Amino acid sequence: MTQRVYCAIGDIHGELDRLKDLHDQLAFHARRHLRNADVTLVHLGDLIDRGQDSCGVVDYLMDLEARIGPRAVTLRGNHEQMMIEAVREDNTESRDSWLRWGGEETMDSYRRRGMEGPSDHHLDWLQSLPTVHRDETQGLIFVHAGVDPNNFPDCGERVQMWTRRKDFFDATCWTAPDLVGQTVVHGHSPTEDNAPEVAHGGRRINVDTGAVYGGKLTAAILVPGEAPTFLHS
Template identity: 40%
Template sequence: MAMLSPGRLPPGLRVYAIGDVHGCAARLTALHAAIAADWAVLPGERCAVVHLGDYIDRGPDSAAVLNRLLQPPPVAGAESVLLRGNHEAMMLEALAAGRGTAAEDLWLANGGRATLRSYGRAGPPPAHLALMQGTGLFWQAGSYLFVHAGLDPRRPLAAQREQDLLWIREPFLSWPDPLEQVVVHGHTPSRAPEVRRHRIGIDTGAVGGGPLTGLVLEADTLRFLSA
């Protein structure tokens, strides 16, 4: 059921935003199927599918998740937006730093071992590394800003630090006032999607047994899909 959203998209555009996958390939496949079915029943003029990052680590099949993201989006002709999460940043930094480094230790301590197991002995292929290296830090549409973790509400967008876009929790989560844009984010898990005047959080803990959530935005409404 659609409800009034705190933000608005341009006329004719529908956005499907997907929260933190964390190696849950089967859930991602199911949510993509739900998005395709939703569009087939209620087709629109334009579509964008936005993944908010944290595709890898902790869950059982990070390699399969990245394989899926290399494929076309679930809606034919849709714009595909892949944002970077802090886990992609950790993995890229660890691989660049090499064995026995602090960067590798940080990644492995935060679920990186599960990602390595999903590859077996072969390790991540160049296409997976290129996909992660090509991810953006944020994407904007209408009055929405899509980003992995959030932003520092005390800074304008042009002055945001990459560390905050990937990692921030406070003071962003409890910020009481409106921001320049409504921020759609993941990173901080909750039992259900959180809709506030300045943000919409859609990390519902897929890797911990919760659903993988998809947010559907159109005009000034929102609704949810899950798998």
């Protein structure tokens, strides 16, 4: 069975131009270095908020999924979840919290397109997104925030979207049998130096490099048997 090449992209946060540039870089890299291999794209969540064009990012990724099907994987992050709860639950506290954490910029991106806010079409798609993607054959786990290192895979969506547990960041503390021999690729927690982090011999890879905090948007190209290669925009 042919093994897959993956490209995991960290927290986009409404940075549509950077995302498009990163996809263009990936296409060039695949032609030049990967013999035009079909690459499976995994967007690790936090597609929206803080940046300038969250609405455009959602449109773009929905179109990408329609065009290339299962080779485009998008995960739901905590910012998508906050927006869904803020809009659909009609809860003032949830809405105020979301707006403070970047939702106001997201609302602006919809208003610029003549809408009052996120459409049901967008919300339905975001709500349908998984919070984890696994390739057990290749030993890869893609998730927005992280996993419960003791109870994976039975740790639930909230953990996968929100966790910053110290023992997750230290792979020597992982005790769940399903994590043996696995690499967890995640975002959610911006790296201190705005550079991707490859920790504990590659068992954990963090590609949230602070695109909306002065850093760059990062993609990790994962070729079986090779060290990860990184692209930045």
